[in-house]
Amino acid sequence: MFYREAGQYKTSYEADQATFPVLQDRIGMIVILAVAFVVVPLTMSSFVINSVLIPFLIFSLAAIGLNLLLGYAGQLSLGTGAFMGVGAYACYKLTTIFPDANIILLIIVSGFASAAIGTVFGLPSLRIKGFYLMVGTLAAQFFLSWCFIRIPWLYNNNVSGAIEVPTRAVFGIPVSGPNATPVTRYLIVLTIVVVMTWIASNLVRGRIGRMWMAVRDMDIAAELIGIRLPRTKLLAFAVSSFYCGVAGAMMVFLWLGAAEPDAFNINRSFLILFMIIIGGLGSLIGSFIGAAFIWGLPIMLKSVPETFGISIGSATLEHLQFMVVGALIIFFLIVEPHGLARLWQIAKQKLRVWPFPY
């Protein structure tokens, strides 16, 4: 009744091809953005912002990065964690070399370093695919993790082997480091994520995105209709690593404040992969839903026994949490193999015909 595009006439191609052609979607988007930009910083406690919302946004961005590669271009990669690490370490080195530069600019620039490394490790994709390619990208993961530990130059010869974020201010407001308030960091992360999501959504429905999807669906056929495979695949690796690199740099500079090499290990790659599988392959909204699910689930599970007044030891709780997460992953794969994004689509379709199903 409320969600219906009847009567919304389009008089130009631009209007027809807009990101949100339906009026209600546009209104909904504006409401969501208004809540995210205005209501959340005013009402939420800094704990919620710092430990729930900021990581959710950062992981969403990394998930979008992997989704571009796996969901759109069809290249299975497990190097996400390492590419995030490249972004983080590149940003750290850049801010060491240029201490006066704008840190937000450096975070974006460090994405390019990650993109370069990602392109190099994408080279095997020209020869191999599927699970073989996955193992190839694991080489990137383990090699880069090893580099983060063994090359002291990367962490400025710090004895602890970790990188610590210095305080950097933009226009006199501290943005990173211990003095930055969660709200400032949240707003910067939110802005970067919104802008990059908007770019991604235009990328995937344009020429490049269609090339990627053609390669994903059948690479030989794509080659026959004139798509250059090496270029397309490497571009997918570069763009994906760029997104992951920016996410990694934000993770260290705007969320954690310090990071050890362990923060970018294989488990991080798997976590991001979970997010897009659960959320939905080849769907940007799925990346957000998946990130919310995977990041929010353990937090929610932690609070369940407390609300029922049952006291369980923290170790037992953690083990149970593992079991529940594992079981839920299997459950969702069985119920909806196309991810939670498909459920969202179905709900929208139902809403469109409601209350008269015919």
Added chain:
Amino acid sequence: MNILYRVFIDPFMQMGQAPDLLVQTLWEGLVAGVLYALIALGFVLIFKASGVFNFAQGIMVVFAALTLVGLHALLRKWGVSSGMVAAYLALAITIVVMFALAWCIERAILRPLVNQPDIILFMATFGLTYFLVGLGELVFGGEPKSMITEDLGLPRGAIEIKMLGGFVSLQKIDIAAAVIASVMVTSLALFFQKTRIGRALRAVADSHKAALSVGISLEQVWVVVWFAAGIVALTTGIMWGARSSVSFALEIVAFKALPVLVLGGLTSIPGAIVGGLIIGIGEKLGEFYWGPLLGSGIEAWFAYLIALIFLLVRPQGLFGERIIERI
């Protein structure tokens, strides 16, 4: 020039100067290779029969070993006086547990997810991994345990052989591991080639649909093959546990098996074995002779490097089936 000398000449000089050390390194590589090959074998069995890239093989190794050790301790507590009897009783019960696990996996995961894309099944084995990690830690606790080597009648100690102007020391448990592994591979090969159900397994590996149409029960085949992978996991767990200890750190051996898999080809049992040996030996030689050049710890990615270089030349692996694609 100096770098080239250190990379291409110096390591071989070292090998020539101390042949006994080289033999020792080769032997250690071989033993590690046998264990990698065993894990890869579990992967290959399942991949061939059900097309599932089973990430949970690593945790199945841990789970099997933990069950064995845990049951042994429990039986001793309940008053089974002889350690030997308890050990073999625990072994029998563990085999039953592995069968139950295979049955549950077939029921809860494979059957509902039949005909889904590979990546979905791969993710499902991830869910399984999480579940088993949680279950294992909940039931048996997270602290490392020692394997019941003596009660199982496995030998301890080392043999020293005098050769090439030096000593080579061979751990008896390693020799036992090699022997048991070869016995198991032989019996698996016989099982595949000679028995009725083995033929059914091979038929399913060739084509699910054709096998279904001649009346082979996919469900039964899957249970059998996951059970076989469980037995392989149990053996691996005992051997690996006897070398170090039984803990969840063992889970990472799954990552060691992946390069073995791509090297040997995902669908080939001989490939898994040969690949395992190549990776094991290559890794130990690389670590010992070339490792000091780069700093330690290159074991973590050296195997992947070998596999990656190999894949660029032969994308389907050593013995894998050539992938022919049509539009």
